[in-house]
Amino acid sequence: MVAWGFCTSRGMSCPTTASASPRCPSTGCRGAAKLTGMRILLVEDEAMMRASVARALRADGHAVDEADSRSAAEMEIRTNSYGLVILDRGLPDGDGLLSLQRWRRRGLTLPVLVLTARDAVGDRIAGLDGGADDYVIKPFSLDELRARVRTLARRPSALRQVVLSAGDLELDTTRAEVRRGGVLLPLRTKELAVLQVLLERRGRVVSRAQLREACWDAEHEPGSNVEEVAVSALRRKLGDPPIIRTRRGLGYVIDD
Numbered sequence: 001m002v003a004w005g006f007c008t009s010r011g012m013s014c015p016t017t018a019s020a021s022p023r024c025p026s027t028g029c030r031g032a033a034k035l036t037g038m039r040i041l042l043v044e045d046e047a048m049m050r051a052s053v054a055r056a057l058r059a060d061g062h063a064v065d066e067a068d069s070r071s072a073a074e075m076e077i078r079t080n081s082y083g084l085v086i087l088d089r090g091l092p093d094g095d096g097l098l099s100l101q102r103w104r105r106r107g108l109t110l111p112v113l114v115l116t117a118r119d120a121v122g123d124r125i126a127g128l129d130g131g132a133d134d135y136v137i138k139p140f141s142l143d144e145l146r147a148r149v150r151t152l153a154r155r156p157s158a159l160r161q162v163v164l165s166a167g168d169l170e171l172d173t174t175r176a177e178v179r180r181g182g183v184l185l186p187l188r189t190k191e192l193a194v195l196q197v198l199l200e201r202r203g204r205v206v207s208r209a210q211l212r213e214a215c216w217d218a219e220h221e222p223g224s225n226v227e228e229v230a231v232s233a234l235r236r237k238l239g240d241p242p243i244i245r246t247r248r249g250l251g252y253v254i255d256d
């Protein structure tokens with residue numbers, strides 16, 4: 001089935017196959033993307049369920065990394081920044097809730113949606129007490145899960161920094177708006193994501209690989225230059241004087 005989705009790379013409609021979530025033929029973007037696309041970590045050990053959830057979320061425009069155990073999730077969490085974690089409790093190396101509690105102790109504030117078994121009211125309460133933002137009871141419909149994800153994507157975290165700035169540039173992370181000198185700039189989703197990463201690490205060089213890790217999912221072909229394209233579009237839109245500097249051979253930096 002061919003559906004028309006919103007291409008985040010060019011802000012245009014492009015044909016996509018919702019069920020398979022392929023890349024847009026003209027720009028290489030994946031799926032019927034919406035402007036709320038996040039990078040999501042999906043922790044689930046049942047391969048078929050993981051695949052179908054990942055496919056549905058990618059079709060909604062999210063970048064999805066997959067982990068099948070607590071230890072794999074831990075590695076991803078330490079390496080990448082996520083907008084949301086979907087966490088199964090019954091994992092081969094223990095209860096996912098123990099990982100969540102550890103992340104919260106480390107000060108990780110990102111939203112976490114816990115997948116939990118039916119008939120376990122006590123477990124659900126434990127999940128929320130343990131730092132989960134929401135839970136879905138197995139078996140669940142993909143539509144229900146997608147609705148919960150949409151709600152969490154809209155919910156501003158009180159603990160998250162709201163406005164990032166550099167000089168006269170301001171990024172309101174809750175509204176996903178960028179202003180320079182008070183003028184609203186029309187940035188696309190990936191440009192916003194790249195700018196947010198650079199602002200969060202202001203004064204530090206961010207390599208192309210780090211940008212790709214933070215803003216695109218692991219399936220993106222390693223040789224592509226998506227991050228370069230996004231940075232050059234960003235520079236055009238941000239105008240003068242330049243804010244993003246290139247450190248040849250190292251990456252990009254926004255000066256402190």
Ligand code: CA
Nearest residue numbers: 045088090091
């Ligand atoms: Ca499981």
